[in-house]
Amino acid sequence: MSSAAKQDYSRTAFTEEIIKDALLTLLKKKNYMDITITDICRQACISRGTFYSHFKNIREIIDLLFDDALKQIGNIPLQTLCHPLDNSNEGLPLCGFLRKNKRYQPLFFSDQLYIYAVQRTVASLRKGFLSVMKDKTDLDEDLLEDLLYYQIMGCMSICKRHINVSDDEWNRRKCNVDIFLKQGFGNLSAPKT
Numbered sequence: 730m731s732s733a734a735k736q737d738y739s740r741t742a743f744t745e746e747i748i749k750d751a752l753l754t755l756l757k758k759k760n761y762m763d764i765t766i767t768d769i770c771r772q773a774c775i776s777r778g779t780f781y782s783h784f785k786n787i788r789e790i791i792d793l794l795f796d797d798a799l800k801q802i803g804n805i806p807l808q809t810l811c812h813p814l815d816n817s818n819e820g821l822p823l824c825g826f827l828r829k830n831k832r833y834q835p836l837f838f839s840d841q842l843y844i845y846a847v848q849r850t851v852a853s854l855r856k857g858f859l860s861v862m863k864d865k866t867d868l869d870e871d872l873l874e875d876l877l878y879y880q881i882m883g884c885m886s887i888c889k890r891h892i893n894v895s896d897d898e899w900n901r902r903k904c905n906v907d908i909f910l911k912q913g914f915g916n917l918s919a920p921k922t
Contacts, residue, residue, distance in 0.1 A: 744775070748790060752772075752794070753832060753836060755769065760839075760840070762841050766787065791842065791845075794836050795845075798836065799849060801820055802820050822884075823884050827889075837889075843885070851878055855874065858877045887902070887906065
């Protein structure tokens with residue numbers, strides 16, 4: 730890559746980060762459905778032309794932010810660790826990621842984006858979850874996917890509810906949920922019809 734090409738790439742990446750940060754900042758203050766491109770341009774101190782040279786619409790930014798965030802979440806099928814979260818190379822479980830990455834909290838905790846956040850997270854973790862859980866239970870993929878939805882929705886809800894508690898208090902609460910999940914998953918079998 731030539732020096733000029735590297736400079737253009739760096740400028741493009743920098744501008745896209747400014748736009749993403751502007752949207753995340755606005756999500757802390759406003760409902761997603763109330764945010765306009767004008768709001769983003771004003772927050773990012775850019776022109777509409779600059780915005781449109783990088784994105785077609787706000788949903789593109791949302792998708793890129795979810796892509797960025799979900800790359801950092803570890804595909805841990807059973808997040809039953811019952812110990813303080815660390816910075817392993819495998820990525821953090823969703824709850825640990827949301828607690829440690831305040832940048833993405835407005836994205837995952839937005840009431841208007843909640844269902845989309847769940848869908849994107851499930852899509853990201855589905856393959857790994859199914860491959861592990863098929864070996865542990867005799868449930869079919871559809872039932873296992875229901876359990877993954879249930880787990881992700883519960884994880885996001887309890888994390889949002891207790892986002893401001895101390896790490897010690899969070900670990901106590903997380904450990905109780907982990908024990909509940911582990912015991913529940915350990916007793917799974919397909920219902921008899």
